[in-house]
Amino acid sequence: MNRRELDVSVESAALDVRDLRVAFVQYERGLRRRVVEAVRGMTLSAHPGEVVALVGASGAGKSLFGHAVLGMLPPNARATGEVRLGGRLLDEAARRRLAGRGLVLLPQGGSYLDPTARVGAQVRRAARLAGRRDPAAAAREALAERGLEAGVERLYPHELSGGMARRVVGAVAGVGDPAVVIADEPTPGLHPEAVAAALQGLRRTADGGAAVVLITHDLRGALGVSDRVVVCRAGSTVDEAAVADFAGDGAGLAHPYTRALWQALPGHGFRAPAEPGAAS
Amino acid sequence: MSLVLDDVSYRYPRVAGWAVRGASLVVAPGEVVGLAGPSGCGKSTLGKLACGVLVPAEGRVVVDDGPARPRRGARLVQLVHQDPVAAMNPRWRVRAVLDEADPTGSSLADPVVGALVETGWLDRYPHEISGGELQRVSLARALLAKPTYLVADEISASLDPLTQAALWRDLLGVVRERGLGVLAVSHDAALLAEVADRVVSVGGGTLAV
């Protein structure tokens, strides 16, 4: 199923998540177990043509958001809350069926590529699974859109540089013309030019009509391409702010945590939280 | 008494061309020197040469008039990596990680460790605490070895702004208190402008002040 089949109208949000919660059961010593709530109340919506940034500290549960929406949590996790795609309320199993077609996750690194298959074969397979009529042409097009030449199709993942591998992952994710793209930390470890290219790629995906959620710790990078910023802290979304409000000394930012994030940026105060550890 | 890189060059085995060519640099005690430049310019290699992880093919590294790699004891230049996960044995709890830097086992009594590390983390494995917390552990371990210089290679590149600001505030506090020299490697010019006393740009493996 792709964007057309999901029947997303501009009025309804392509992705609408309300009060998402994820709990893990973990073993301590021996057979004693406990439940840890890692995500406790995340609410976020994204409309077609929009880039929404989900910003927070490492460990705030941002990455779990993506995995939970796609129904890809490990077996010891349980998710609750409402997830609507194109206005339809879908359970975990239904979302997992949509994953890779109408709904895609751009994972953190190139290690998600199959090391034993050539790039071309992997992109063509994704195109075929997404129901594209001419997978070969669609794959070529998806790679070309990301500035990768035809020769890349014949390479194996270990022959790619880090930046190229991420662009290939982007091609695999984007070849099905998805309605919703969730990008999980697409930038760490990349040099500044590659970061800018990766973020601009997301912007283009949104301008093409998809709803994009950008999960990141890099507030400055996110501000460059996003329409809105959703801030999360300790497993909950605490604030939503317009990009224009991140300016000057942050007086336009209503929520104290959002303002603290802005004022902690180098060049905007570099102000650390009052006590050690309070940031996380 | 300072950390001196004197006309050092380095090339990686089986790779054509020099990663660093004829670079000279001095870091004085109590001074934070920023090392800036685009990726692949050799700034991380220069950091590894400064702390003795790599040995220069030409030129020499002198630490307080001594060698970069002393025969016995901890090196006087310690490196803190960008990725704290790879920098720790995944089968060790945080307590064991810290104890490796301090054979007396009294690492927790050290005030620096107390300021950086919360006792609640000690019985956890590295993958069980957040990236920001783990980077503080990594920094505490380096400081426990009682170095006179630190090489901080992109230590806050994967941290959010608040965690980054808190980490640098605490690190700079220790630096001032102990008079440490720091070589801060980063691609983030705004960050270096905040933390460094002076910034050196690297291009094509050579330095421009």
Add this chain to the structure above:
Amino acid sequence: MTALDEGVGATTRPGEPAGPDLVARFGRGRRSRTLWTLGLALVVVLAVAVAGQLLQTSAGDPDLPSRLQPPSPVHPFGTDRFGQDLLQRTLVGLRLSLLVGTSAAVLSGALALLLALVAVVGGRVAEAVVGWLVDLFLALPHLVLLILISFALGGGTLAVVIAVAVTHWPRLTRVLIATGRESAGADHVAISRALGHGRVHVARRHLLPHLVPHLTVGTVLLFPHAILHEAALSFLGLGIDPGEPAIGILLADSMRSLSAGHWWLAVLPGLALLVVVKLVDTIGNQGRALLDPRSHHL
């Protein structure tokens, strides 16, 4: 750090809600299931070994009037052509198999660890030599080599143990070398050196703890191979002395009367061997799940 670790790590602080009712909602956990399976498999394998030991003296008694009886409540596995109870003989045979399997697997594991350490610590030449040896042994047909060695050593239990041990180390060695090389090149090893620790410290505190779980599991998983090859050698008459009731000998004996319709002579001991091998395999796999730090919380 992976995406999921990140989320979990953040919230495993003290003071989180952890009510028993919440835990109950998740049902029985994976770790209890793993432990149950592991325990059950261990108990059955041990019971077989103990029973075989106890029956060792009585199992040889011939009882000619009741020869070649099909399975019945008195003789669950039937009797052979001398009237000996086949269940007893199977148990004794399995005990011998377990013994041979254990010795061969442990010997093989020790060989693998030694060669792997030599390859990782010993420099480029040692690594090349070990790699060449591994390739050589992997390239030779397994069973042919087994037969050659066992034949050259004159057969018997000891010859089988040595033959099986000498042919089973290459795969495990390869795994151990890869693991050892990976941890030797890790950042935390470089840091350990920078902190002033020597090679011995690195080998003992960093390399060995990484190798031991792989070695343990690898050795246990060698065991089924060892047992099956012992049975194969004995079946071919190149292994254990025909007087001893090894499973391979029982199977070879059964060939003479299979065409006469005495199916139980082959099927039941064979099935028993299969079950024991599968159980040991289970022990290895469940043990791996328990020792892997990534499944620590599962």
